[in-house]
Amino acid sequence: MTESVATKRKFDSLQQEAYLSLWRTYDRLRALEEKLFQTHGLTAQQYNVLRILNASSESMPTLAIASKLVSRAPDITRMLDKLETAGWIDRVRSPDDRRSVLIEITAAGRKKLKELEGPLAEMHEEQLGHVAAKDLRLLCDLLAKIRSPHEPEGTSW
Amino acid sequence: MTESVATKRKFDSLQQEAYLSLWRTYDRLRALEEKLFQTHGLTAQQYNVLRILNASSESMPTLAIASKLVSRAPDITRMLDKLETAGWIDRVRSPDDRRSVLIEITAAGRKKLKELEGPLAEMHEEQLGHVAAKDLRLLCDLLAKIRSPHEPEGTSW
C-alpha cells in the first residue's frame, strides 16, 4: 500500500525504484559493516582480500585477487601495501613470470581473520537476522539473475 | 545447484552470501550509472539532489535534502557548492530561521534533469531490462523488509 503510493510519488519507473532500493539497502547494511571493521583497523575491501587469500590454498598474483574482489579495485597495489605494512600478507616476485607478484597470507593475517570471525557473525546477524532464510535464498538468486549479464567473462561471481 | 556449491565453497554463511551478493550487484549496476553521469558532468548523488528538489514543490533546507538522499552525505555542503557553481541550484538564507539555508532548483537545473531523462531510462533498461517486472517488485519488497530495522526514525525511506 504505502509502497505503491511512495512509488508513484518518488520514482520515475520500477527499474529506478529497484536500483535506488538496492543502493539504499546496501548503504544501510554497509554502515554496520564499516563500523565493525573500523574498530579492528581494516576496511571491508581489505578484509575481503584476506578472506580470498585464506580460501585459496596457494599464493595468488595481484590482479587475480583484484578480479575476485566484490568491488572493482583499480588501486589494488596500494591496498596490498597497507596489508603488507600491517604484516598480514607477503609479496614474492614470481620466479616463472617476473612481471607478476604473488601474494600470500601470513600467520598474522590468518590470526586476524580468526579474531574477526565472531564479531563478523554477530554483525551479519544484526544486519540480516530478522530475515527468514528462504527470503535470503530468494534474494541471492534474484540478485544473481540481475547481475549476470553485467559480469565480465570468466568471473568467479 | 551451482549456487549451493558456490555457497559452500565461498561463503561462511547465508547471511554473508546475501550481503556480498548485494554489494556485488550494486557495484555492477553502479558502474553503468556512473558511466552515464560522468558523460553528463555530474555524480549520482548530485543527480539525486536535483531529483529530490524537482520532486518537491518548494525549496528545502540543506539538511532536509541530505536526509532524503540514498546514501549518507556528510559532505552535503560541498556537494551543493558544486551544484551551485554549475548553476543548477540557488541558495537562500531562510528569513524565518537564519541558521538554515534553503535550496531550490534553477531553470538550468530542471533543464539538465530533462536532458537526462531519456539517457537515464535507457541506462535503467540496460541495467534491469532483462528482469521481469514481478521480479523487480519482489526485489523492492524484499529489500524494504531487509533495511527497515536499519532506517533512522521518520525517514522517507
Added chain:
DNA sequence: GCAATATAGTCGTCTGAACATCTATTGTCC
C-alpha cells in the same frame, strides 16, 4: 532576559576510489 544547550550548516583534514600514465617483463610473428 540570560546562561546553557541544541540545531544548521561550514570548513580543515585525512583517507580511499578512480583514472591515466609509466616501467618492466613476456609473448608474437615475420
Added chain:
DNA sequence: GGACAATAGATGTTCAGACGACTATATTGC
C-alpha cells in the same frame, strides 16, 4: 632474433567520502 604488442603491476594526480571541530543562530529553563 629483433621490432612490436600485450600483460603485470606501480605511481602521480585528482576528486569524492568521512569525521571532527568550529561558527552562527535559535530554543529552553530558570
